[in-house]
Amino acid sequence: MTFYETEIERIRKICYSNDRQIEIVIATRNFIDNNYDKDLKLDFLSHIRFTSKYHLLRLFKRYYGQTPRQYLTDKRIEKSKENLKNGMTVTETCFAVGFESLGSFSKLFKTKTGKSPSVFQKEQLSRSKLNLEF
Template sequence: MTFYEKKLKKLSEVLYKNQGQIDSVIAVRNYIESNYETDLSLKMLSEIQYISKYHLIRLFKKYYGLTPRQYLIDKRIQKSKEHLVNGMTVTETCYAVGFASLGSFSVLFKTKVGKTPIQFQKEQLSRSKLVSDS
């Protein structure tokens, strides 16, 4: 092994010593991405990678800056915006993205977006009509 190969090996051991943790967090994030519309619990997400709930929260926050719950909510809000722009009703959107209650969906949507879902949808529809009329 050459001098440079030894240095590269040592450097990669330092940089990627937490690869197992990184892989676990990525797997949980990918699971959330694929199953955001289902009823996801922290217990279930931690069992996917066989790590404790509390350790998962710490790791997820360390690598993504959000807890798994916050990430899930952001993903659902992002998808709900797409559904609303495509003409789905607020109620249909609420349940399609995995929220259990229309009230909690509306409150979270307004908190994250700054508008109620219906206000957002009306604004987007009026924008699209302006663009199509031009």
């Protein structure tokens, strides 16, 4: 490479790096991780990161393979599993992780895990009892 080609490449990396995009996406994911129990909308997430909601949606999907909404739902299901394992009731779990309707929570939980929240909890409690016996 010639000196000019090297300089153009160096300047291009500085001017057109993806650092800002990566920072936005990571900060958004961290915000979701810490506030999954709140009512998070794409408008709000884009507002706190000072970016277009459509741009944020594309970036998040590009880097994580799912939309912020899908990630939020997965995070809530993950946390609800933990709560159910720890003995929290299904209703308490539903509202603790940010769902507004017990019916929609139960349906979504069953879709994602293959089991209703109450069945999942019973299985987890019976497993923990078996582990205590041994």
